[in-house]
Amino acid sequence: MAAKSSFVRRIGVFAVEVAVVWVVGTLFKNLLPAYPVGVMTVLCINAVLALSWNLVSGFTGQFSLGHAGFMAVGAYTSALLMMKAKWPFLPAFVAAGLFSAFVGFLVGFPSLRLAGDYLSVVTLGFMYIITAILNNTTDLTGGGLGLPGIPYKTTLPVACVTLVITLWILSNLVHSKQGRCFVAVKEDEIAAQSVGVDTTHYKILAFIISSFFAGLGGAMTGHYMMYLRPDIFSYLKTVESVSMVILGGLGSLTGSILGAVFITVLPEIFRNLATLFGGMGMVAAANFLRRGWMVFYAVMFLAIMLARPQGLLGRKELTWEGVRKRFGRFGRKAPPTVFPGPPDAVQPPNSSEGVKA
Amino acid sequence: MRQLMQQLWNGLAIGSVYSLVAVGYTLVFGVLKFINFAHGSVLTVGAYIALYSVLRHWLPFPLAFGLSLVLSGFFAMQTEQRAYRPLRLKGAPKLNLLITSIGVSLLVENFLVVFVSADFQPFPRVMSTTPLTVAGMMIPPNDFLLVGTGLALMFALSYFVNFTLTGLSIKAVALDRDAAALMGINTDKTISLTFFIAGLMASAAGVLIGMKFNVNPYLGGLFGLKSFAAAVVGGIGSVQGAYLGGYLIGFLETLGAGYVSSNYKDGIAFVLLVLVLLFKPSGLLGKGTQEKV
Secondary structure (H helix, E strand, C coil), X not given: CHHHHHHHHHHHXXXXXXXXXXXXXXXHHHHCCHHHHHHHHHHHHXXXXXXXXXXXXXXXXXXXXXXXXXXXXXXXXXXXXXXXXXXXXXXXXXXHHHHXXXXXXXXXXXXXXXXXXXXXXXXXXXXXHHHHHHHHCHHHHCHHHCEECCCCCCCHHHHHHXXXXXXXXXXXXXXXXXXXXXXXXXXXXXXXXXXXXXXXXXXXXXXXXXXXXXXXXXXXXXHHXXXXXXXXXXXXXXXXXXXXXXXXXXXXXHHHHHHHHHHHXXXXXXXXXXXXXXXXXXXXXXXXXXXXXXXXXXXXXXXHHHHCCCCCCXXXXXXXXXXXXXXXXXXXXXXXXXXXXXCCCCCCHHHCCECCC | CHHHHHHHHHHHHHHHHHHHHHHHHHHHXXXXXXXXXXXXXXXXXXXXXXXXXXXXCCCCHHHHHHHHHHHHHHHHHHHHHHHHHHHHXXXXXXXXXXXXXXXXXXXXXXXXXXXXXXXXXXXXXXCCCCCEEECCEXXXXXXXXXXXXXHHHHHHHHHHHHHCHHHHXXXXXXXXXXXXXXXXXXXXXXXXXXXXXXXXXXXXHHHHHHHHCCECCCHHHHHHHHHHHHXXXXXXXXXXXXXXXXXXXXXXXXXXXHHXXXXXXXXXXXXXXXXHHHHCCCCCCCCXXXXXX
């Protein structure tokens, strides 16, 4: 009984959270100017993509480089279902995730039997195959010229709520038995096998779930930009998600969101500074800043890997409890931000009220 | 028949490029057991060095080619010493090396876009472009250089690795790094040397395809990945395998483009890769290894 009531309570808390985020998102959308709303929407989409990559690579240790391929599958599925089959948004959106998960199963089933590095190559290969297919099915997808006229559906509340749902599902997942098996596969595959973890099963499971959310993220991208082209979903799109995750910390859900914030907001800061300097007549500085982001991004990527490979948060999660403990009382020595416990353990399930957005 | 001959020749030419780059992947994988995603960017760097040396009339083409080989070799060596070695000494997981190499390639691409030029630049004319007719095939002179360089470097490399003491030390380090160190081999030096050779061969490929097509910051991206597919198809860690995979992908790609559809040209290498990995994960010439506890 106790477990059941706690389950009901958690569902209730979650429903309240979703409602609050929806209301806040709608308020922001109506009150703020279009530019910050746009940045926040992109931020939520990026966070979903980073979270989905983090599940398969940060938690399960399978380095997938074909993530952009799954985004493309999701984006085109949702867009085409709405445009050609006249589906409403929500079913098309969910179908995009499911179809992407199915493709993830098709890709993962053969390739996850391969060890480590080969997986990244096979997934990368699949991404190129998917791009080639999209480029050549001109009648359906518009090919390399792109697919214009996708209905605009990814408003700020939609993106926020998707992010909250993604975060809720993933944080429950990684704190469950399955989640511990994912981490076990990452930590030591042979040891995990020897204690009875079916490693291939869990790798494929993680891959499918990750593809599902990548598909959702892709679908949101399509319904935000209202236009799709196969080369949007290139290798660099995957690298973008990778950089968000390594910045925040491989294996930290809130870290992925933090990373998404940095990687989405920093280029906007650079761009605005460039415009500012340009307006003040400092053309050279403006040009430098305008182009400087790309080099800065690459240097930051390398600097993190060399100086702090665990990312900003490592495997810790940002939680209200942690923040309160660290900053709650002035002048007191900060206790550790995470729950005490075995060093690699994930947190107890009832602490899932982390920073949600 | 004539068309087939022509396609086969084209396959040989592009296959030489893939094998030159694939050998680099295989050598580096041999000694460090990780996929160097930055290898493709060494190819780009090589092409740019040769391009600018010729474009600005600093050097005549043969010298520019030589300079590009040596400098790219040093560049590859520097990436190893600055980026991978600190991680290796810290005992970081292999995944971190892989991610770092992605960062290196990102840095090279973005640096070239921002500080050099993002344009697609044609290589200045350094040799005749009129195709020669050999046995009914139209062959641009550049292709002779491509195939010739590919074969020459292939023989030079196999002589070096199999018959010189320094070359043998690479083999020894690939076989067992600790045992090699105990036998008095300076493993750090050997690893640097491996990167130098890999960079040199990639840069040869880069200059030659830069001449065949054009030079741009993303030159190494797709070529690098397809060459990597070639290395895995042949069996990563095996030098002969890299050549086999490179020429195989070159032939299949041109034949596929010629007889099936040129639209799917870029996909062929990866389809082959997936098929080979499914049926023989260690590659065509690779030896299967069982991971031990």
